Amino acid sequence: MRTSMQRLAPADEANLVLDRPGQVNVFLVAGTLSPGGFVGDDGGVDLATLRSALSTRIRRLPALRHVAVRVGRRHAWADALPDLAHHVRLVDPETVPMTLERRCGELMTVPLDGHRPLWELLLVPGENGYDAAFILRIHHAIADGTSAVALVHELFDPEEPMTPSAMAATEPTGHRRGPGPERHARRMPHKVWFGLQRVLTTIGGRGVSTTMLLGERSQHRGVAFVDADLGALERRAASVAATVNDALLASVAVGFEAALRAAGEAVPAALPVSSPVALRRNGPASNQVGVMLVRLPLAAAGSGDRLRIISAQTHIEKSRAREQGTLELMRGPLGARIMNRIAHRQHVVAGFVTNVPGPAAPLRLAGAPIVAIWPVAVLAANVRLGVAAISYAGRLRCAVHFDTQHVRGFEFAVAMQDELARLVDTAPG
Numbered sequence: 001m002r003t004s005m006q007r008l009a010p011a012d013e014a015n016l017v018l019d020r021p022g023q024v025n026v027f028l029v030a031g032t033l034s035p036g037g038f039v040g041d042d043g044g045v046d047l048a049t050l051r052s053a054l055s056t057r058i059r060r061l062p063a064l065r066h067v068a069v070r071v072g073r074r075h076a077w078a079d080a081l082p083d084l085a086h087h088v089r090l091v092d093p094e095t096v097p098m099t100l101e102r103r104c105g106e107l108m109t110v111p112l113d114g115h116r117p118l119w120e121l122l123l124v125p126g127e128n129g130y131d132a133a134f135i136l137r138i139h140h141a142i143a144d145g146t147s148a149v150a151l152v153h154e155l156f157d158p159e160e161p162m163t164p165s166a167m168a169a170t171e172p173t174g175h176r177r178g179p180g181p182e183r184h185a186r187r188m189p190h191k192v193w194f195g196l197q198r199v200l201t202t203i204g205g206r207g208v209s210t211t212m213l214l215g216e217r218s219q220h221r222g223v224a225f226v227d228a229d230l231g232a233l234e235r236r237a238a239s240v241a242a243t244v245n246d247a248l249l250a251s252v253a254v255g256f257e258a259a260l261r262a263a264g265e266a267v268p269a270a271l272p273v274s275s276p277v278a279l280r281r282n283g284p285a286s287n288q289v290g291v292m293l294v295r296l297p298l299a300a301a302g303s304g305d306r307l308r309i310i311s312a313q314t315h316i317e318k319s320r321a322r323e324q325g326t327l328e329l330m331r332g333p334l335g336a337r338i339m340n341r342i343a344h345r346q347h348v349v350a351g352f353v354t355n356v357p358g359p360a361a362p363l364r365l366a367g368a369p370i371v372a373i374w375p376v377a378v379l380a381a382n383v384r385l386g387v388a389a390i391s392y393a394g395r396l397r398c399a400v401h402f403d404t405q406h407v408r409g410f411e412f413a414v415a416m417q418d419e420l421a422r423l424v425d426t427a428p429g
Contacts (some may be wrong), residue, residue, distance in 0.1 A: 005076040008068065008141070009285035011326055013075050014336035016068055016141040018380065022217060024111045025140045026118075027388070028376045029152060030104050030399075032131040037367020043126020050123070051084040053366035057155055058082065063142045063286065064117055064155075074333070082117045091122045091135070100124065100133050101399075104376050105223040107137065108401060118142050134365060140378060144287040145356035146278045148375075149390070156370065157363045206347040207272045207295075212263050213256075213350045214382045218405035224413035225374050226251075226398040228420040230391050236427035240304055242311035244396065245355045249275070249314070250306045251419040252353050252387050253296035255400070258415030259385070260298075262408040270295040274349040275314075277321040278356075287330075290321035293349065303422055343381030352377060352386035362393045374399045385409060387416075396420075 008016065018025045035041045038049040058064050059081075066077035091103065103124065112118050118139035126132035136152065143151055208214060230244065237247040252273070260267050273296055276289040294313050300306035329335035354377050363370045376399045377388035384403040389396055400416065402409030 005078045007076045010332035011285045011287040012141045013333045014330045015287055017333045017336045025378055026137050027378050028135055028137045030135045031373035032133050032371045034369040034371055036369055039132045039368040043132045045123050045125050050366045051088050088121045091124050101223045105221040108221045109219045142286055144289050147286050149358055156365045208347045208350045212406050213384055217403045220404045222402050222404040222409045224400045226413055226417045228396045229424050230394050230396045232424040232427040236423045239428055240307050242307045246311045247423055248355050248389050249310045251416045254419035255412040255416035257298045259408040259412040262411040267298050269299045270297055271350050273351045273353050275353045277318050291327045292317035292321040346381050355389040358390040358392040376401050
């Protein structure tokens with residue numbers, strides 16, 4: 001029963017209004033499960049046990065207990081205890097067994113019911129050689145990458161609540177305290193000017209030529225999982241003063257090069273992509289991210305050079321994005337509506353790449369060990385391919401999400417996986 005209402009933070013409402021025909025602003029986290037708890041030795045799942053375990057946790061998670069209702073021209077959150085018979089359920093049965101990747105791809109165009117809390121947990125029983133699995137779908141209006149990690153931890157593993165050090169790992173280091181008032185005043189003209197440049201670039205920039213990577217999207221989506229040893233990747237990146245995120249971007253560059261070559265397109269020297277940057281959590285908004293633009297070197301001589309080129313950019317662009325804050329057109333619903341009007345013809349970026357620090361230790365879902373997790377991010381604007389990554393229990397787990405009618409996404413994923421393997425193989429011992 002609805003008992004109270006709270007106005008949406010502007011950035012969250014901006015994500016709510018991004019939903020439109022052909023674009024569903026819903027991301028997901030998929031994972032595989034070992035027997036234990038509600039998962040039987042045969043891979044079967046006991047929904048009653050799972051729902052019972054989740055019910056008390058959900059009562060402590062406001063993000064999962066409210067619906068967005070229109071109040072005048074804006075929206076507010078209204079309390080609504082979810083019906084777990086709907087929100088926690090088995091996937092629709094298929095006559096032909098389906099991989100978890102394919103299930104994820106098919107779900108990326110399916111909207112959530114806006115009259116209910118904006119999430120659902122789908123269970124896939126293990127059968128025919130497949131592990132039992134789950135797919136948690138979350139609307140972007142209730143969580144960004146960082147808040148989604150905290151939400152997942154609370155929902156899946158209440159016996160080991162997120163420690164202060166673990167929570168700190170999901171926040172940007174070195175940005176705990178905002179600038180003092182004098183420095184803020186000095187920087188304001190620069191921020192206004194840089195913000196104006198970002199808006200003008202978003203509206204009229206053209207850093208990407210005509211390519212299969214941009215255009216109207218079909219409803220046919222593919223997802224491919226890619227992964228690498230996190231420790232080895234971190235050591236390889238550190239050997240050239242780079243980060244794991246830089247290594248991820250380097251592997252994505254190789255993926256783009258392979259996809260373009262497979263399609264017979266010319267390969268540019270560099271290809272710009274958008275990458276979110278976590279901001280210092282401040283205020284009630286669930287979405288608190290900046291954006292950096294990274295020009296991926298597609299013609300670099302080798303893995304080391306590619307890493308150095310990317311690291312030199314991100315070292316500057318991360319700080320700039322954190323100082324500037326949320327993209328100007330995503331600071332409220334009016335800007336988001338403008339974005340919806342112009343984004344279908346943008347040529348500023350060719351793809352999206354997001355990376356979120358995840359749990360270092362394995363989690364459980366109602367007693368069932370979670371073996372692996374992968375995030376699948378939203379495709380927005382006219383972008384036809386994106387990559388999302390999360391670190392989990394010593395692995396970097398990535399998902400490539402693409403329009404199968406227009407993009408050679410599987411060639412992209414194979415090349416990306418090969419490059420991650422090369423980086424891991426050349427890591428210092």
